[in-house]
Amino acid sequence: MLLTVLSILTDGLAYAAYLFIIAIGLTLIFGVMKILNVAHGSFYAFGAYGAATAVGIYFNGHDWNAAGGFLFMILLAMAIGLVMGLILERGLLRLVYGKDEVVIVLVTYAVFLILEDMVVLIWGAQSYAAYQPMVAAGSIDLGDLVLSNYDILLVVLAAFLAALAYWSLKFTRYGRLLTTVIFDREVAAAFGINVTVVYTVTFLVGAMLGALSGAVMAPKISVTLGIGVEVIVLAFAVVAIGGMGSIEGALVGALIVGICRAAAVHLVPQIELFVIYGVMAIVLIVRPYGLFVRAQPRRI
């Protein structure tokens, strides 16, 4: 029994870390810009493909340090996210700011479909492996249970990102500017805040976080066509539970989903598929705006 509880906790934390790393960029962009960015799945996919390319370059024929390979794949993926974010925000999204939110969702969906085909053009239809950093990380034995050190690393990374986001929003000048824009864009502009720059920077950070999530997951998965579709659905579920645009909501949402899913797999595996969306449905019935967002009056 103790082993089962320990397994549920460790698996839940690992899965929550995976979900939070994916969801944080999505919720940040929504919180500031009110854009439900479907193309976030493409940032994830490009990050994963970029990481697989980096791992291929770094490890093939070289006996270099694995930590260097991990760092290289993260940096390359984030660079890809930066460039993609810049092109997308400056080249397209700024043209639709102020339009109906549904229109913007459709624009990002169109971008997502185009980028799916771009993946085929750049990397082809074959799948890629980037397992070397995970293998190099090794494992630790807890009796019958064996934990991957790479999963532990992901939990640490998720905690670091959560702490960094909290600190940035609460204790830095840019964080305070961001909070002002989140609270009211027009008032922020009236106070002299350059909302356009805030938007661009936010979108770039969100895009880089999306690519980072793909990069850190690449060693665990087979990098193949369609990976962006799967994660975007999961990320939406987590963000909806926590509250759209709330970083602490994304963290709590990821923890709830992670623990519930792990418990389902260990105790009632038949409902594993249902549990994520079941939790989401229950939360939204009780709190329609998610756990960390208060209902707001609609402006007329």
Place this chain on the structure above:
Amino acid sequence: MSQTSSLARLSALLAVSSLAAVMAPAHAQQAAAPVKLGIVSFLTGPAAAPFGIPGRNGAEIVIESLNAGKAPAPYNQVGLGGAKIEAKYVDEAGSAANTVTEFRNLVQRDQVDAVVGYVSSGSCLAVTPVAEELKELTVLYDCGTPRIFEEKPRSYVFRVSPHATMDNVAAARYLLAKKKNLKSYSGINQNYAWGQDSWRDFVGSMKVLAPKVTVDKVLFPKVFAGEYGAEISTLLTSKSQALHSSFYDGDLEAFIYQEQARGLDKRMTMILTTGEAAIWRMKDKMPNGTIIGGRGQNGPLAPKSALNDWFQKIYTDRYNTPPTYPAYQMAQSLLGLKLAYEKAQKGAGKKPTAEQIAASFKGLEFDAPAGHFKMALGDGHQGISATAYGTYRFDKKTNTPEIVDIVRYPAECVNPPPGMEADAWIKGGMKGAKCN
């Protein structure tokens, strides 16, 4: 008068010559009119890399070889009955509704003579009634659901490749032969028709063949979930000695990478019913000792034959990787269609109709790179063949995957007899199985 007569004769000669000049190319064109085939496979999406692209490549290389008349006998006549094959490749990706729309486009807009395709069981189930409605000859190449020909009789739809029941019956037989002291086992399969049917057939076979062996953990993660930490913990803390899985592609590879980091394969033997499709990509990452199936005698499981040597060579020369089972399944589908077409053409004395080809296809027996095929089930519309399982070993010296300790199972040992549903046959104790 004579001048007039000469002019008249010259005019007549010119007219006849002109007519002949017009008629001759038309006649030549008629003789060489190509046979149009629609080839449908996943060209994008998660199933493209493991199945769709090898299937498409298999079609491309076989059609090229047939059109050049360079395939071994009895496939050495050019194209189909002397007419070159003109293939149109269509992506299977998208919803079932989209798949049906594309099928209708192939039949009604492009007017293809036959359609060969479909990886997903969902696509096959969606397309089959439409093929019957449009009276379009359709050869399903990869999908595994037994329901196609069990639900109702078909007139225009065929499937050379055996259905998935064979894979799991043979997996159970191989596992029990290799692990005599097996006490319990678990399963991890995708939560949709493919995974559920595979597990049902495997468990059913195990209950018949070894009733005392117990089922431990039954896991059905979402298809393309990608993250299996909790499933691996559940299996690590179980007492199972074997693990059955029909995972494929990204799911299979992700599961193997994640379980290897935690040593699951050191604790239990894995039986991967589609593992053959992954060994060339995974190489040393596929654990040694894993029991590998390939949905028939495909790839390294194929018996030695001139046809297999030919197919291995043309595929490897073109794509720099050996063909995996979807490529074999496409090849045998096209070769079966070719034989049926040519048999019908011989009977008709001209380009055969879909009905004539279907009549020839029914009950056909032929050799393909993966062995001998017999259209024995589904009133002669569903093929059966022998199958094989083996144990994986990676040769570090040559950097080559190998499947050793191969055991072959006759078609009648692992397939239900004609007229019987697969599930009922297994539950009834697999009566009539001829394994010797």
